[in-house]
Amino acid sequence: MFLPTSKKEMDKMGWDACDVIIVTPDAYVDHPSFAMAILGRFLEKNGYKVGILSQPKWKEPKNFLELGIPRIAFAVSGGQMDSMVLNYTATNIPRKEDLFCENKNPFFSQKGDLKKYRIRPDRCINVYCSQIRSVSKNVPIIIGGIEASLRRIAHYDYWTNKIRRSVLFDSKADILIYGMGEYPLLRTIEKLESGITIDELDVESTGIIIKNIDGFSDVVTLPSFEEVKSQKSEFAKAQNLFEKNGDNKYLAQMQDSRYYFQNPRMNITQKELDFIYDTDFERCPHPRFENVPAFEMIKTSVNSHRGCYGDCSFCAIASHQGKSVISRSRESVIKEIRKIASQPDFKGTISDIGGPSANMYASSCSVGGCTEHNCLKDGYGCKNLISGTDEYLSLLIDAGNIGRVKHVFINSGIRFDPAILDETFLCEILKNNISGQMKVAPESxxxxxxxxMNKPSKEVFEKFLKTFNKIKKEEGIRKFVIPYIITGHPGEDDIEAEKTKNFLDKNNLRGKQFQVFTPTPMTRSTAMYYLGYDPKSGEPVHSEKNQKRLNSRKMAMIDK
Known part of the structure; x- marks a missing residue:
């Protein structure tokens, strides 16, 4: 049975009200890869009545009361991806498709609409919270997901070319949860239910608004919104302090006359992660939605771990999921695959077992972690990094031995760094777990x-490519490398772009995995783009901002 999405469905369950209503612009898919489902099921598992308000027609505030007013809180997300990234291309052209909507259609198309409008509004969290607040004054609003995680502090907004306040202030929500939200959301709901007020809330991985920070010790205080807005040097200082903190200490930033105040990140154990996934899902879209393309892509995939210590300058994963990798147990992953394999429509293929970087599964640190968290260090790795390669390969083999499973593929990103990709492992996955094309990301x-970019040199990638071709020849494997390339990243001018074209040509690399750099909030690369220099070193960094030139570079590389 699905979580209820309407009053009618609530009535069938005998509910007068929901405890928590999760509001999302995505079609409701009851699958552990979809945030609304995994959060809702986790709260349900802990005794709460949860409703899913999926794709409300946001221009009318009354539509946010489809499930009534929740007993404890609204939990609002911007969706599986940032709304601005989903609504616009890197060159700021409105997108005509949304994979998280039925049949990719990003517009409401109900009869009687005089003008179609987007299912997912720009700055979705701000719009949803404003409309909810207009019809429900007193119920707490909690915001979360990647759109909130990346806008926690004052940040540069590419789409308006301005510095914006924390989304917690702009949305007028009460509580922000950053990172992976199951346990922080549960603890927050438990505390609200017990009568604790919002300004007394002390839950890891949350941020609130407070009047002053007197009485708090060991707080990392960032330059204020006004300082960051008016002086680029203060923006750089805030960026460096935020990165250095790594969500390990309390953090505060004045915005107008009050503070955004953030608690340290919550770290969970393998047992706690297993508990999240040891849950029954329908593993399909709600009957309201006939075809959700994003689901079709991942319906037989399995998340094996969270977090990424790759520390790429342009990537938002570390800010959202954190730099520490936490892996599910082998037993937990195998149990989920058995469930998938038992479904009547299962055709024999597990499309993916992975995470942000698939081959980081089961990796760890011999000294329990450090402040820098630069585990890969030019691809060759920190001496304290313990690769989980053997454990990951064993998991892939065990999954392939489950009844009815014919193929187990890896479709998550694979890091080519020697620290976590040795020749034996590469040979095995090429023979058994890569369907035809191996997607890797030299980036430039x-x-x-x-x-x-804080990526390994091209020499590291070329050594990987040499090993790849050697294995192909020895094993008689017909497989290909598809490179993922970012064009227009800070530091790339016409000379450096030409080097990338020559690199692709020299190594006979073909494919269309190209993307123009999009400056997403709070990353170091975005800070370079805005500042014109590297906030860490102070070194000037050129960023191409002419869209025609950027597209021209991209097309030239594709032609190669």
């Missing part, structure tokens, strides 16, 4: 740009 063919 310019060592200068790769340095700004």
């Amino acid at each position: 063919g310019s060592d200068k740009v790769l340095g700004y």
